[in-house]
Amino acid sequence: METISRTLGRSGIEVSALGFGCWAVGGEWQDADGQPLGWGKVDDEESVRAVHRALDLGVTFFDTADVYGTGHSEQVLGRALNGRRDQVVLATKWGNVFDRDTRTLTGTDDTPEYARRALTASLRRLGTDHIDLYQLHLSDADPERAAELRDVCEELVEQGLIRAYGWSTDDPERAAVFAEGPHCTAVQHRLNVLQDAPHLVELCERLELASIDRSPLAMGLLGGKRRGPLESGDIRSTPPAWLDGFQEGTGAEPEWVAKVDALRDILTSDGRTPAQGALAWLWARSPRTVPIPGFRSVAQAEENAGAIAKGPLSAGQSAEIDRLLGR
Numbered sequence: 001m002e003t004i005s006r007t008l009g010r011s012g013i014e015v016s017a018l019g020f021g022c023w024a025v026g027g028e029w030q031d032a033d034g035q036p037l038g039w040g041k042v043d044d045e046e047s048v049r050a051v052h053r054a055l056d057l058g059v060t061f062f063d064t065a066d067v068y069g070t071g072h073s074e075q076v077l078g079r080a081l082n083g084r085r086d087q088v089v090l091a092t093k094w095g096n097v098f099d100r101d102t103r104t105l106t107g108t109d110d111t112p113e114y115a116r117r118a119l120t121a122s123l124r125r126l127g128t129d130h131i132d133l134y135q136l137h138l139s140d141a142d143p144e145r146a147a148e149l150r151d152v153c154e155e156l157v158e159q160g161l162i163r164a165y166g167w168s169t170d171d172p173e174r175a176a177v178f179a180e181g182p183h184c185t186a187v188q189h190r191l192n193v194l195q196d197a198p199h200l201v202e203l204c205e206r207l208e209l210a211s212i213d214r215s216p217l218a219m220g221l222l223g224g225k226r227r228g229p230l231e232s233g234d235i236r237s238t239p240p241a242w243l244d245g246f247q248e249g250t251g252a253e254p255e256w257v258a259k260v261d262a263l264r265d266i267l268t269s270d271g272r273t274p275a276q277g278a279l280a281w282l283w284a285r286s287p288r289t290v291p292i293p294g295f296r297s298v299a300q301a302e303e304n305a306g307a308i309a310k311g312p313l314s315a316g317q318s319a320e321i322d323r324l325l326g327r
Contacts, residue, residue, distance in 0.1 A: 004058070004308065006290055008089065009185030009210040011164040013132060015089045017283060018308055019061035020054050020301070021214060021292035022077050026069020029103040035238060037105060038069060042296055044076050050301040051080035055087060057305035063188070063212065063292045065093035065137055066122050070103045074125035085128055091212070092126065093137035093168055093188075094118035108138055110145050112152045119161060133212075134162040135188055136178070139169040143177045150181045157183045166212070172199045179207045188212040191289065192222060193267070193281040193321060194259055195244070204288040213282055216291035219243060221256055222267070223275035223293070262324050266317050276307035281321065283312035 006017045024039040025047040031037055051062070062081075064073045074092060081088060094115055097107045109118075123129065134156065136149055146167065153165035166186035167178040175187040187204060191197045191213040204211040217223040219236060238248050244256075260274070267277025275293070282291045293304045313321075 006210070006287070008061075008133065008164065008290070009166075009204075009288075010208040011183070011185035013089055013163065013185070015061035015290060016059050016308070017290065018059055018279065018305065019063055019091075019212070019290050019292040020051070020059055020304070021294045022062060022064035022073045023068045024294040024296045025050075025076050026064075026073030027103075029068075029070050029072075029098075029105065031105045035240060039236075039294070039296065046297055047076050048080040050295055050298045051077065053298045054295070054301045054305055055084060057302065058308060059301075059305055060087060061089045061091070061290065061292070063091040063133075063214075064126075065096075065135075066118055066125070067093075067096035067098050067105060067137065070098040070100045070105070071121075071125055072103075074122055078125055078127035082127060089132045090126065090128065091133035091135060092122050092131055093135040094122065095136055095138040095141070110138055110141050110149065112148055115149055115152050116156075119156065123161070130160060131162045132164065133186060134165045135186070136165075136167045136169075139171070139174075141169075141174070143174055146174065146177050147180075150178050150184065154181055154183060166209070168212075168214070170197065170200065172203045175200065175203055175209075176207075179203070179209060184209070186210040186212050188214055188292075190215045191282065191285070191291075192216050192218045193263065193278050194218050194222070194256070194325070196285075196327065201286050201288070205286060209288065210290055211286060211288045213289055213291040216282055216293050217275055217278055218256070221252055221260055222278035223273075259325065263321055266313070266321055266324075269313075269317065270310055272307065272310055273303055275303060276310060277313070279304065279307040280310060280313045281318060284315070284318045 027042040028038040156162045164185040168188035178184045
């Protein structure tokens with residue numbers, strides 16, 4: 001089936017067409033002002049079981065970051081992959097600085113020296129000797145500095161510490177700076193049925209990069225998180241300015257809920273859940289896409305992985321979605 005596997009950009013690395021994002025399994029953390037940056041409380045044992053279940057269902061790509069849970073996500077993922085590291089393609093990110101004792105984001109560091117230190121720490125937490133995809137996590141980093149970091153990544157490839165690299169950014173011009181490096185193979189960016197990113201998709205197709213799709217379920221809106229307040233440790237409970245679709249105290253914004261409702265019949269076609277339909281849209285969007293929905297439970301892992309067997313939406317269904325959304 002078309003969606004069983006994808007090639008990770010121009011690296012030649014094969015991954016499952018569905019990856020799993022490990023932000024939520026990092027648990028609660030915050031910025032210096034106390035703004036929650038996690039998804040609420042998490043059960044580490046359930047997280048490990050969910051990773052194992054995903055592996056059993058054919059998911060081979062896992063994406064995390066050193067800052068998720070201020071190192072906790074990497075630790076949990078490393079524990080879950082102990083003895084099975086050779087079965088997966090592992091991605092993480094760097095650029096944020098944090099205090100592990102207080103689980104607080106304290107700043108950023110875009111120096112080449114920090115990139116090397118951060119990689120060493122990530123390798124230790126993940127329990128591995130190499131990262132398959134190493135990604136700059138500073139979406140608005142200075143392009144000239146990014147060019148230096150791209151060159152550092154090339155050196156890390158030569159040293160066998162990473163296999164490929166990319167940039168997590170929603171800016172096509174910045175992504176193109178990294179893409180000049182021969183071992184750059186991906187751009188991680190926001191993409192979902194409600195929030196298309198045509199310029200970045202075009203860039204990925206033109207330069208043979210993987211489109212690693214974060215927020216594929218629109219921070220849960222496409223997976224059923226619709227109304228009502230969220231727990232206090234959940235980033236969506238007091239959403240920062242960049243987080244669309246949620247408002248403080250009341251959960252999902254009504255106009256976003258209305259958009260999801262308008263698409264429901266198409267997304268749930270052929271026995272899909274809304275989340276599975278949203279993933280199917282991404283696979284239909286481009287042969288370069290690799291969505292990475294988050295998860296915190298075995299049930300979520302099973303539902304997301306269940307989308308693989310159902311494959312992408314048809315061209316007609318995708319066109320109808322564009323018509324309904326007026327684009």
